[in-house]
Structures are given as structure tokens and as C-alpha cells.
Amino acid sequence: MGNLSFEKYDITMDLRDDYTSLVTRSKGRELTRIFLERLEKAKEGDTLILDFELVTNIDFSFLDAFLLPVLRRHQNGKLGNRYLVGLNLDQTMLNKLVRKDGLCDKLKQENLIFAVCTKGGDPYWLGSTDKRATQIMNYLWNVTKASFDRIALQFDIPNTECSQILRYLVGHRVLRVAKTKVQKALYYHPIIEKALWRKLTRPISEEIHEMIENLEAIEVGCHYEMPSGQHAEEFLHLSKVLGSSRFMSKIARKIVDVFGKNIDVVLTTGIPTNIVVAQKIADLSGGDTQSVFANLSERGDHLTLKEGFNITGKKVLILVDVLGSGTVTSLLIRLAKEKHAIIRGTCCIVDTSGGITNFPSFKMLKLSWLEKPLRTFNSRECPLCKKGVPIKTARILPRRT
Numbered sequence: 200m201g202n203l204s205f206e207k208y209d210i211t212m213d214l215r216d217d218y219t220s221l222v223t224r225s226k227g228r229e230l231t232r233i234f235l236e237r238l239e240k241a242k243e244g245d246t247l248i249l250d251f252e253l254v255t256n257i258d259f260s261f262l263d264a265f266l267l268p269v270l271r272r273h274q275n276g277k278l279g280n281r282y283l284v285g286l287n288l289d290q291t292m293l294n295k296l297v298r299k300d301g302l303c304d305k306l307k308q309e310n311l312i313f314a315v316c317t318k319g320g321d322p323y324w325l326g327s328t329d330k331r332a333t334q335i336m337n338y339l340w341n342v343t344k345a346s347f348d349r350i351a352l353q354f355d356i357p358n359t360e361c362s363q364i365l366r367y368l369v370g371h372r373v374l375r376v377a378k379t380k381v382q383k384a385l386y387y388h389p390i391i392e393k394a395l396w397r398k399l400t401r402p403i404s405e406e407i408h409e410m411i412e413n414l415e416a417i418e419v420g421c422h423y424e425m426p427s428g429q430h431a432e433e434f435l436h437l438s439k440v441l442g443s444s445r446f447m448s449k450i451a452r453k454i455v456d457v458f459g460k461n462i463d464v465v466l467t468t469g470i471p472t473n474i475v476v477a478q479k480i481a482d483l484s485g486g487d488t489q490s491v492f493a494n495l496s497e498r499g500d501h502l503t504l505k506e507g508f509n510i511t512g513k514k515v516l517i518l519v520d521v522l523g524s525g526t527v528t529s530l531l532i533r534l535a536k537e538k539h540a541i542i543r544g545t546c547c548i549v550d551t552s553g554g555i556t557n558f559p560s561f562k563m564l565k566l567s568w569l570e571k572p573l574r575t576f577n578s579r580e581c582p583l584c585k586k587g588v589p590i591k592t593a594r595i596l597p598r599r600t
């Protein structure tokens with residue numbers, strides 16, 4: 200079997216306005232048109248992977264106008280041997296789909312199957328009505344491929360029954376069949392292999408890491424004064440990594456997954472990266488979640504809230520983009536305590552301290568971390584100062600109010 204090619208399609212990509220919430224028929228119809236064009240352009244044998252990672256809400260009217268027309272064309276052979284699979288579905292969203300009178304019932308009525316993987320990694324064959332067929336799909340998912348004889352033997356079923364089920368699954372394009380080059384034997388494969396699925400759903404920490412490297416976001420050979428008073432020879436410019444709005448949505452989504460929606464305020468400092476991520480978290484948390492930004496006091500020794508912000512008695516999540524010595528996080532914690540807010544937890548996008556900086560009294564999420572801490576020096580022992588290298592102040596804290 201040749202190389203399987205695939206294309207990952209962020210299902211929200213072509214939607215301009217609110218793209219995390221897939222509701223309404225008109226949105227579904229708009230996406231169907233765009234999506235069928237894309238599917239027709241795909242090569243024979245390709246798999247198109249619908250990525251639901253950024254989707255927080257989905258309803259039946261959207262799916263009725265989007266997924267069903269696509270699956271109908273796909274499974275009555277109008278699109279040739281092209282494959283379709285959904286990825287990264289939220290478990291709650293999936294539960295909604297399999298509920299009575301939901302998508303699953305409709306799929307069953309129309310004799311369609313939709314193959315999906317949840318975020319947790321379990322594959323589901325929505326619409327499959329044959330118990331044995333589901334068992335065979337799960338078996339193939341685990342073993343990657345198997346011959347006809349192997350499958351018949353594994354489930355102890357007569358050849359006629361086995362071939363009937365396999366024809367049903369191949370016909371629905373949730374299973375591939377290929378001949379081996381040498382023996383010319385037939386082998387059955389799931390349309391997306393477990394190993395590929397793992398690659399596509401790798402943890403966000405790895406993704407952030409890769410971006411830091413590819414975008415060369417760590418400046419080496421600099422000389423910055425940090426808010427802690429430390430002098431840094433290496434500095435992470437996280438804004439390089441956070442250039443894409445969708446990537447920021449992904450980061451925010453992960454944070455909301457961990458802390459839940461029970462947050463009144465995302466409290467952070469007023470620098471651009473923090474502002475944008477905090478707003479995305481607030482958006483995804485729904486309800487009346489606010490993002491609140493703290494600025495440096497006039498004397499520059501503590502953080503203050505701008506006039507009009509009130510966090511007293513509110514459930515607060517503290518966010519910093521980069522965690523180094525923890526000075527900024529400490530200042531935010533102090534501010535929240537002064538204002539009698541309830542601290543739900545703290546989070547950072549990248550920990551550059553090598554895992555040293557922690558706030559054990561609070562639930563803490565580090566989305567990613569550098570294995571080796573960035574090089575910093577105590578100001579009195581800084582070799583760069585001794586060499587007379589000019590020093591700059593790192594723009595980590597907002598300007599003074």
C-alpha cells in the first residue's frame with residue numbers, strides 16, 4: 200500500500216465571525232459549499248480530516264445542513280475513494296450527538312457512518328448499526344491492519360458473513376482495502392491509523408515548543424533587566440509564537456478545559472500578548488467572564504487595577520504569558536489578595552524557569568516549559584555587566600499608570 204496522504208482541515212477555518220460555535224443552518228450550508236469543493240480537489244485515496252479542536256458548541260441544525268449532505272455524497276460514491284474522518288471532538292459534544300433524536304439517529308435512518316475520534320483518543324463509528332461491524336473497526340484500529348482470514352478467525356465468523364460486513368464498511372468508506380505488493384493478499388486498514396491520529400493530536404506543549412524553535416523566538420546573547428532584578432542573557436519573545444489568532448484560541452481553549460468555565464475574571468497584566476489571550480479565555484468561558492488588566496503603580500513596585508475594575512469577591516484566574524522567576528505572578532497574586540478576590544488558579548503559557556518556579560498554594564497550569572532554564576544572573580554577579588554590555592529593560596510589565 201502506497202503512502203497514505205491526508206489533509207487536516209480545521210472545520211472552523213472558513214468561517215469568519217464566530218468560529219468556535221457551529222450553530223445554525225446558514226453556517227452549515229456555507230461550510231458545505233466550501234468543503235465539497237475542497238473534498239473534490241483532494242486526490243483519490245486521500246483522507247480529509249475534519250478537525251473540531253476549536254469548536255466549543257455545535258448543534259443539530261448546523262450538522263443537518265453541513266455534515267449530512269457531505270456524508271450523503273461521500274457514501275453514495277459521488278466523491279470517489281476519498282475518506283473523511285472527524286477529529287478532536289469534545290466528549291460532551293459527542294454525547295450531544297449520540298443523544299436520542301440527534302445526529303446518530305439520522306445517520307442510522309439514512310444508512311451513513313461518520314468516523315470520529317474524541318480528544319481522549321477513542322474512535323467512534325457514528326451511525327454503525329451492526330455490532331459486529333463496530334467490533335471489527337475497533338479491532339482494526341488497534342492492530343492497524345489485518346487480512347480477511349485473520350479477521351474471520353479473530354471473530355470466529357463464517358467467510359460469507361465476514362465478507363458481507365467488510366463490504367459494508369468498505370462501501371461506507373470507513374475502511375480501506377489494499378493488496379500487498381508481494382503476495383497480492385488483501386489487507387484491511389482503518390482510514391486513519393492510530394499512529395497518525397496520535398501525531399495529529401499531540402499535546403499543545405510540543406506544538407508550542409516546535410514553534411519556539413522554528414520561529415527562533417529565544418534571543419540569545421542579550422542583556423535585559425527583568426522585573427525581578429535579574430539580568431537575562433537569554434530571553435523568550437513569546438509574541439512571535441502567538442502571532443496567529445487561531446493558535447491563541449487553541450491555547451485559550453486548553454486553559455478553559457483545565458479550569459472550567461467557573462471563572463469570573465481573567466486577571467493579567469496589560470501587555471499585548473496577555474491582553475489577547477485573556478480576552479480569548481474570557482470569550483470561551485462564556486457568560487459574563489471579564490478580562491481585567493493590571494498596570495504598574497506609579498512607584499513601580501506593585502500592580503494596580505485601572506479605575507472602574509472591581510474584582511472583589513470574584514473568582515479569578517491569574518494568567519502570565521511567560522513564567523520566569525515568578526515576580527509578575529506574585530504581584531498579580533498580591534493584587535488579587537488585596538482586593539479580596541478568590542484565586543481559582545494561575546497559569547502560564549511557557550515556563551522558562553526549568554520547572555523551579557511554582558506556586559504550590561494554587562492550582563497551576565503550565566502549558567509548556569523549556570527543559571533548560573533561560574540563562575539569567577544575579578545583578579551583582581552579572582558577567583555581562585562586568586564586560587560593560589549595555590543593559591535594556593525587558594518590556595514584561597505594562598507601563599506605569
Ligand SMILES: [Zn+2]
Binds near residue numbers: 578581582
Ligand atoms: Zn547585567
